[in-house]
Amino acid sequence: MNIDVAHHLELAEAAFQQGQFEVALLQCQAVLSARPTHLEAGLIQAEAHRHLHRHDVAERQFRRLAMQHPTASRVWSGIGVLCFDQGRVDEAAKHFAKAVRLDHQNADAAYGRALVRERRGDQRGAMRDYVRAWQLSTWYPMPAPLAPEEAITLLHEAADEDSLAGPWLAALPVTIEEVPSLDICAQYDPPVSPSELLGHIVVPRPGQGFSTPCVVLFRANIARFMHNREDVLTALRMSVIRELEEYIELYAVPVDAALEA
Numbered sequence: 001m002n003i004d005v006a007h008h009l010e011l012a013e014a015a016f017q018q019g020q021f022e023v024a025l026l027q028c029q030a031v032l033s034a035r036p037t038h039l040e041a042g043l044i045q046a047e048a049h050r051h052l053h054r055h056d057v058a059e060r061q062f063r064r065l066a067m068q069h070p071t072a073s074r075v076w077s078g079i080g081v082l083c084f085d086q087g088r089v090d091e092a093a094k095h096f097a098k099a100v101r102l103d104h105q106n107a108d109a110a111y112g113r114a115l116v117r118e119r120r121g122d123q124r125g126a127m128r129d130y131v132r133a134w135q136l137s138t139w140y141p142m143p144a145p146l147a148p149e150e151a152i153t154l155l156h157e158a159a160d161e162d163s164l165a166g167p168w169l170a171a172l173p174v175t176i177e178e179v180p181s182l183d184i185c186a187q188y189d190p191p192v193s194p195s196e197l198l199g200h201i202v203v204p205r206p207g208q209g210f211s212t213p214c215v216v217l218f219r220a221n222i223a224r225f226m227h228n229r230e231d232v233l234t235a236l237r238m239s240v241i242r243e244l245e246e247y248i249e250l251y252a253v254p255v256d257a258a259l260e261a
Contacts, residue, residue, distance in 0.1 A: 003034050005041075012044050021048040037068045043078060050082055053190040058082055073103030080112045085193040087182035092116055107137035115195050118220055119179055144226035148176040151217045154229075155199070158236035165244040174215045198222050198232070199240035203247055213247055215240065 012027035025048050031041035046061035062079045069075055080095035093116045099109035114129030133140040152174050159166040180197045188197075198221050202214040217240070225232050 003030060005031050005035065005038070009040055009044075012041065016044055016048060019051075021052050024048045039065065039069050039072055039075075042068075043074060046078060046082075050078075050085070055082060055086060071102055073099045073106045073109060076102065077106055077109040077112055081108065084112060084115060084195065086191070087185060087194060089116055089119055089182075089194075105136055107133045107140055110136060111140045119194065141227035143220070143223040146219055146223040146226060148219060151176060151219050151222050154222065154232060155215070155217060155236055155240065158233045159241055160237075163241060163245065164248055165241050168213075168244060168248065169215070172213065172215055174217060176217050176219050178218065178220045180216075180218050180221070195221060195224070197239070198225075198235055201240065201243040201247060213244065215244070 008027045008030045012024045012031075015021070015023035015027060024044055028041040028045040028048070031038050032045065035041070042061060042065045046058050046065065049055075049058035049061060059079070059082055062075060062082060065072070065075045066079065076095045077099035080092045080099060083089075083095060084092035092112065096109050096112040096116060099106050100113065103109070110129045111133035114126045114133060117123075117126040117129060130140070130142055134142045155174065156169055159169050180192075180194055180200060182194060184200050185192045185194050185197055197218060199215065199217045202216060222232060225235065
């Protein structure tokens with residue numbers, strides 16, 4: 001079958017960048033139907049499935065690519081990212097290490113290894129890898145210095161003036177942790193990547209009635225996205241603020257009454 005591979009790949013990459021993952025999959029399939037071992041089309045296809053949270057499908061894709069292209073560094077860093085997203089940190093570390101051995105210029109592998117080292121408490125090692133990823137690709141800006149009190153200020157800024165959560169945030173204590181536990185990430189549907197969760201609302205179990213919630217922010221995750229402050233504020237509104245508002249609306253308890261309880 002004769003097809004314009006370059007054209008289909010261009011369309012696939014454009015669709016992927018725009019978040020149109022199903023469109024990207026169709027364009028990749030057109031390439032792979034004619035050239036089943038095409039590396040670039042296979043990588044885009046696997047990544048599209050990962051972004052659609054089809055982790056099992058994505059992993060099968062990556063494993064097949066690893067058999068077809070065992071020395072392709074990006075395949076191994078792709079598997080590493082997939083494992084890390086699912087909290088399989090030790091597996092991710094092995095895949096990132098292999099990707100780096102195969103290609104020292106692989107920015108994805110350097111960044112992934114930084115995430116692993118950060119979770120393991122190796123801050124110096126993580127910073128070396130963050131610097132390396134930044135040097136290799138503008139896709140990976142350096143994490144910004146962020147003091148705990150600055151993270152709390154961001155949270156308050158994220159609450160709009162008319163936000164139901166605003167009065168609560170003025171009174172609730174906020175705890176700062178470096179990164180989220182894997183158990184917390186697994187509570188979401190679909191589960192959240194340990195590198196992407198910026199904050200969390202700790203609430204009582206269903207059926208226990210109302211209890212004052214606790215706000216937890218994850219400093220290292222916020223710092224990694226601080227190159228775009230507006231994006232961080234938006235992400236906080238879509239996650240922490242929304243979670244808090246949903247909990248308040250569920251019980252319809254005025255803030256003063258709740259905090260006095």
